Amino acid sequence: MKSPQLPWFSPGTKYKTRGKHPRICTVKDVHTTYNLEGVxxxxxxxxxxxxxxxxxxxxxxxxxxxxxxxxxAVSP
Incomplete structure (x- = not known):
């Protein structure tokens, strides 16, 4: 199984949600989960x-x- 790369987006990035009532959202934090091997x-x-x-x-x-x-987009 291939592990995901580093985060693509950094805090401060703005995006618009999809659907009937779209919202303008701002990324505030990145949560990265590691296993015991550090991957x-x-x-x-x-x-x-x-x-x-x-x-x-x-x-x-x-x-x-x-x-x-x-x-x-805000550069990481």
Whole structure:
């Protein structure tokens, strides 16, 4: 099994979600999971968006979601 590469997106990246009511989200943190051998097993992102004046956090956003709706990329 091939391990995932390093994270593609860094905090500050903006993307638009898909669906009937799209939102503008911002990546806030990168969560990287390692196994006992030190190999990267998975990479997920923590992102936020505004809803009725409050900040809502999405904790398990995958790279493909961000890549499909990429608006503004911030270099790592």
């Amino acid at each position: 990267i097993v998975s990479i997920s992102y923590l992102s936020t968006h505004e809803f009725l004046g409050q900040t809502v956090m999405d904790r398990n956003v995958c790279e493909s979601t961000i890549a499909m709706g990429l608006i503004e």
